[in-house]
Amino acid sequence: MIVLHSSPSSPFGRKVLLAASVLGLDAILLVEPTDTNEPDDRFLKQNPLGKIPVLITEDGQAIFDSRVILEYLDHRAGGGRIIPVDAGRFDVLRMQAMADGMADAALLMVYEKRFRPEDMRYEPWLKRQQEKVDRTLAVLEAAPPRLGSTLDAGAIALACSLGYLDLRFEGAWRTTHPRLVAWLDDFSARLPAFERTKP
Template sequence: MAYPGTPAMLILRSSPSSPFGRKAKLAAAELGLDGLLLIENTETVVPAEAFLRQNPLGKIPVLITEDGQALYDSRVILEYLDHRAGGGKLLPADARRFDVLTMQALADGICDAAVVMTYEKRFRPEEFHYQPWLDRQQDKVSRALAVANARPPEMGTTLDAGCIALACALGYLDLRYEGAWRKDHPGLVAWLEEFSARLPAFERTTVQP
């Protein structure tokens, strides 16, 4: 669906702390498309009607194309950016594609669970916290980190969608959980340092706690 009055740029509706929005920012930077990107900070707790018309789910990120098409979620946005850059960069065209997609799913799952825990603690009074539910989310994060630490994704000529998603997941854990993951996952610590050195946009998009 297209929306009239869209400027001749790609508009990314997100927030500075969103790991999923950060995925889109880093993907654009890696592909050399960040100069086309206009970032609009977007409120999702009490979303505006205009935003809900763009994404009825009321979630970020949303990418608005030059012709007014609204694209969501972050995985679709990365597919689109890869397409704009000629394809086969963030998402390889060969059999390695499925390794990349699986790593992206793993990293997005870390973010999903971490965001759920953050929201539970932020928006529900402490007496209503359901600890078994929080423990279940933490177990998801712990298992996924163990898998990624045992075999971090390789960084090819272009940083792919799996690498970008994992870096954003680790960055979100640094932001919301004081980097507690680092002590038991030295492989991922070294991996993230290399990623950050490869893509300066990672440091530029870091939000301080």
């Protein structure tokens, strides 16, 4: 078994779970819930950054972050399945970076409100993160990515980022992005694990 340190609400941990499902590796993946607010010493030795997700291989190797974990899972499943080896590789990696960046900005907004006292919150910082999310949504609404015969790492990352916006921001993005809503509905219908991993 390989062990995944994660949290149900993490869009990056969910990304790993969906990738494992697409690749047929979910049966050998054991999820270990991990609280990064109170990490234990063993976890910090596995990832000194104290961030999730972290994948622990059978021989004890710690692999992080989610993009590296997806590379590892794809390699383990034979390669070229969710991350192409041809010229399409960079389109997939670019989409994954864009989706992950949107999730990062959303996480920073959540953390600003969760961990900083209200009178110390910096509104220009929150506005800057919201603008990153808004710009990314606008680009993707104008041209939603095509879902290929196999769901790739870019599509998986985007679905998880949109799912995180649903979780933490009450799906406010849906009212102004109908093409992305349809895209996510199509993704969800094609990969039942998306609904199963909903936090």
